[in-house]
Amino acid sequence: MPTATLTSKGQITIPAQLREKMHLSPGDQLDFWEDTESALRLTPRVRRLDDFFGVLQTSGPAPSIEEMDEAIGTGATKTVLP
Numbered sequence: 001m002p003t004a005t006l007t008s009k010g011q012i013t014i015p016a017q018l019r020e021k022m023h024l025s026p027g028d029q030l031d032f033w034e035d036t037e038s039a040l041r042l043t044p045r046v047r048r049l050d051d052f053f054g055v056l057q058t059s060g061p062a063p064s065i066e067e068m069d070e071a072i073g074t075g076a077t078k079t080v081l082p
Helices: 016-021 065-075
Strands: 030-036 039-044
């Protein structure tokens, strides 16, 4: 089980394996919940949709409606019900 040490300023470093498991990055905010008098739960704060602006990269102009319809038609399969 990972262990952290409380500093004189009341700070802890979350062990690397937990940061990776929780997909935490510098600047992420965390919420603390009291489960019992001696146990706490920590969860990453949910990000706003605006925080993800610009994350996805495009490789050219967006396809037209006609191109999307054609791609859907090409990939669609017909299912026959009994």
